[in-house]
Amino acid sequence: MLTPIEWWGGLLFVLGFACWRAMLQPDGAADDAGPDDRFPWLVHLTFLAPGVVLAGYFYPLQAPALQYAYAATLALAVALLLWHAGMEVRDWRRAGPEAEPGDGMATFLGFAMLYSPLLAACVLGCIKAWPLLRPWL
Amino acid sequence: MSQNAHTLTLFFEPPLLHRQFQLLLQYLQRDDAGNTARWAQELGGVDAAQLWDAPARFNHWFAGHRTHLVYGFETGTSAPVPWALLEHLGRHGLRAAVMEVFYDQVCERERYHIDAGQWIGHREWLARHPQHRALIDPEGGIYPPEGAAPGPAPNPAPDCTLSDPARPTPVAQVAAQQATQAREARETVQALAGLAAELRGKGVSPVEAVAGFAVLGAGLKGLWHAVLFTIVTALLFKGLWLWLGLGLLLAVAWPLFYMHRARQRWEGDGDDDDESASDGDGGTAPKP
Numbered sequence: 197m198l199t200p201i202e203w204w205g206g207l208l209f210v211l212g213f214a215c216w217r218a219m220l221q222p223d224g225a226a227d228d229a230g231p232d233d234r235f236p237w238l239v240h241l242t243f244l245a246p247g248v249v250l251a252g253y254f255y256p257l258q259a260p261a262l263q264y265a266y267a268a269t270l271a272l273a274v275a276l277l278l279w280h281a282g283m284e285v286r287d288w289r290r291a292g293p294e295a296e297p298g299d300g301m302a303t304f305l306g307f308a309m310l311y312s313p314l315l316a317a318c319v320l321g322c323i324k325a326w327p328l329l330r331p332w333l
Numbered sequence: 334m335s336q337n338a339h340t341l342t343l344f345f346e347p348p349l350l351h352r353q354f355q356l357l358l359q360y361l362q363r364d365d366a367g368n369t370a371r372w373a374q375e376l377g378g379v380d381a382a383q384l385w386d387a388p389a390r391f392n393h394w395f396a397g398h399r400t401h402l403v404y405g406f407e408t409g410t411s412a413p414v415p416w417a418l419l420e421h422l423g424r425h426g427l428r429a430a431v432m433e434v435f436y437d438q439v440c441e442r443e444r445y446h447i448d449a450g451q452w453i454g455h456r457e458w459l460a461r462h463p464q465h466r467a468l469i470d471p472e473g474g475i476y477p478p479e480g481a482a483p484g485p486a487p488n489p490a491p492d493c494t495l496s497d498p499a500r501p502t503p504v505a506q507v508a509a510q511q512a513t514q515a516r517e518a519r520e521t522v523q524a525l526a527g528l529a530a531e532l533r534g535k536g537v538s539p540v541e542a543v544a545g546f547a548v549l550g551a552g553l554k555g556l557w558h559a560v561l562f563t564i565v566t567a568l569l570f571k572g573l574w575l576w577l578g579l580g581l582l583l584a585v586a587w588p589l590f591y592m593h594r595a596r597q598r599w600e601g602d603g604d605d606d607d608e609s610a611s612d613g614d615g616g617t618a619p620k621p
Contacts, residue, residue: 197567197568197569197570197571197573198568198569199569199570200568200571201570201571202572203570203571203575203576204567204569206566206571206572206575206576209569209570210566253579277566301492306575
């Protein structure tokens with residue numbers, strides 16, 4: 197093993213990679229998402245930032261500079277995730293009258309499955325960064 | 334029937350050589366075999382057959398002038414640009430040339446400029462031979478005017494493309510590349526035809542064989558992905574047995590999935606063909 201990443205962290209990475217590939221597919225889940233078409237690099241960053249956060253979770257970040265960098269990456273990952281979630285909710289509301297009755301739940305489940313690895317990475321990052329962030333909050 | 338008309342404006346030096354080639358082409362035009370052979374020998378073994386009787390060339394014509402010779406012929410639309418002919422003439426004293434191909438299918442022309450055995454850009458050619466400008470462009474509508482700013486200037490003649498290489502390229506190299514491409518294309522066609530005949534001899538449909546290769550390729554692709562996944566995950570993450578087990582599962586599942594998808598794609602294409610065939614034939618069974 198070249199890294200101290202645990203097996204469950206590896207599973208999260210694999211799931212995240214699969215979701216990222218699914219997003220990039222022409223007929224993928226986010227194909228009709230407007231903002232993703234306009235900012236394709238933002239989609240990559242949305243997956244890359246939680247990936248860095250997840251990898252950092254398994255390393256002892258002793259130096260203060262590393263801790264601040266970790267907190268900044270975490271903030272970026274959370275912000276991107278919230279932005280994506282906001283866009284998805286906006287699109288869902290716009291398509292509200294045309295949507296079929298069961299569509300709302302299906303969209304929510306699909307969204308939850310697609311972004312759950314990212315959410316898990318962000319939660320783990322928050323747990324790790326909590327001692328650093330506590331004095332600020 | 335559509336044809337490509339080739340016009341070669343040839344400049345030979347010294348004047349004696351120019352005169353000898355003029356005589357040779359005149360005799361070729363008159364179909365005078367005796368004098369043709371004599372002058373071809375005189376010129377150091379010029380291949381008269383390649384010059385005039387190359388396969389797929391017809392409607393030859395020739396006009397001799399004091400400063401240059403103009404030699405034209407027509408070919409089919411699939412015939413290649415006669416680089417081999419220019420390379421052969423270059424070995425026998427051709428100083429410079431302008432080759433124009435008129436594609437009558439689209440009513441467009443293309444020009445190539447040759448100097449000292451090299452295919453060069455038209456600007457460079459005109460800079461080296463300013464005295465020939467009026468000969469190759471008597472009406473002045475093909476080339477940009479003299480003193481025009483360098484760079485991609487708009488071409489004065491929209492139906493004429495000036496084909497310039499990225500850098501001066503020996504004509505021999507272009508001819509060799511053309512010959513290699515032609516040989517490879519011929520060999521590929523022969524190999525495919527041979528394979529199809531062999532498969533037909535064994536009672537296997539060539540289409541089914543190609544589909545089989547595609548499905549096999551998809552299976553190998555799935556296997557490769559599984560191996561790659563196992564190596565990367567086992568190296569990066571803890572839990573060696575988990576990744577090995579998962580890799581083993583994927584080594585079975587991925588090839589099956591890819592093969593199924595490839596098979597579906599081929600069968601889907603076949604269904605489309607059948608539908609279109611039955612539509613076209615008014616519902617009759619498609620012919621094999």
